[in-house]
Amino acid sequence: MIIAPLLLLGILWFIDWYRNNTLVANPEKKPLIFVGLLLVTGLIASNQQVITGIEIQQFHYHFSTNIPAFLITMSLIFGLFLTRLPKKWQITLASLVVFIFVAHASLIQTYSYGYNFQETLDNQRYIPAFNWLNENTNNEDVVFTQVRLSGLLPIYTHNYVYGALWASAFPVPQERLEHNYFTNIAFANVTGSLAPDYFYDPINRNALGQYIFEGQYWRATCGSFGCFPDETLDNLILKYKQFLKQPISLNLKKYRADYVLWDLRKDKDWKLDQYKFLEKVFTGDEVSIYRVR
Incomplete structure (x- = not known):
């Protein structure tokens, strides 16, 4: 969830720098700089035990931090990719991605509701x-x-x-x-x-x-x-x-x-x-x- 988008972002940064050498100076690229720093933070936090030698509770840390960081990064990269396509393809691909996200979220929430229903009912x-x-x-x-x-x-x-x-x-x-x-x-x-x-x-x-x-x-x-x-x-x-x-x-x-x-x-x-x-x-x-x- 962290390494893959970080590598992809690094490749894009390198290509942009190699071609234009204007990555930092270009205001349009600053969101990518932000998510890059966000991913690096997630990488450090996820590996803090290796870095510090101290074990701290993490468990499902990645659910509330790394996954959102991954989604934000991929959304920005996907948005940049769409701007290079014809208008018709932009609408089609954007609609497809929105549908996939909504369908996935609906299935997860439906399953979660059914799985936890009886226990939640008993907890009353x-x-x-x-x-x-x-x-x-x-x-x-x-x-x-x-x-x-x-x-x-x-x-x-x-x-x-x-x-x-x-x-x-x-x-x-x-x-x-x-x-x-x-x-x-x-x-x-x-x-x-x-x-x-x-x-x-x-x-x-x-x-x-x-x-x-x-x-x-x-x-x-x-x-x-x-x-x-x-x-x-x-x-x-x-x-x-x-x-x-x-x-x-x-x-x-x-x-x-x-x-x-x-x-x-x-x-x-x-x-x-x-x-x-x-x-x-x-x-x-x-x-x-x-x-x-």
Whole structure:
């Protein structure tokens, strides 16, 4: 998305300079200079780890930056190409390109709507719980919830979350990431005897790798979130068994937690009513909120 248009732009610049030697001085070429700098910026940002030796979260950076830069560049080049054609061909080709863009966008949006429809519909159940949090809690209160919901809470409430899926992309200590993950599966009643089978399950192993280790590192290194060495997983199992030696109330309170939000429909293994240190303060639409005593 960056290298191809940058090379094409470089070729056009060289041809123009070779023929006229007026690239910078010509006001009509300044938009191409701008997109050239834009592409160079995208190239640097996309390869900052190689340049600086420091890894920063990017993930889908290119969707919101590199792809628009690519489209802007190609549109300008295409526009220059059209000006060299007869009027009839200009209209025909421009109409064809517009049709392709509209058709592609329509198909993408239709697919995206269908793919996310059921999940979005089910998420409406959380509205009463989120409203309760906004109306009855302080701005800085921390809510513990399942990984799936940890991304929604900061968007729709004024609360902080205990842990989040992409926390590993920020300067969060490894111990805290492990603690958050262990607390989550402890609430799901994963006992020490069940831990080896649970951790070695391919789906759970991938989820663990995505949560604890830096987002895309193992996926980029060997093909999946869970392709880290078995020795690493065995060490985590031992740490989890050690973690379980403390009551879950003490483990949860190691870091600030004011409330716990439970989706009864999707997290049936949690069974939070059994814990005396949790006080139920809200329930509705198969969602319950507990105050941590």
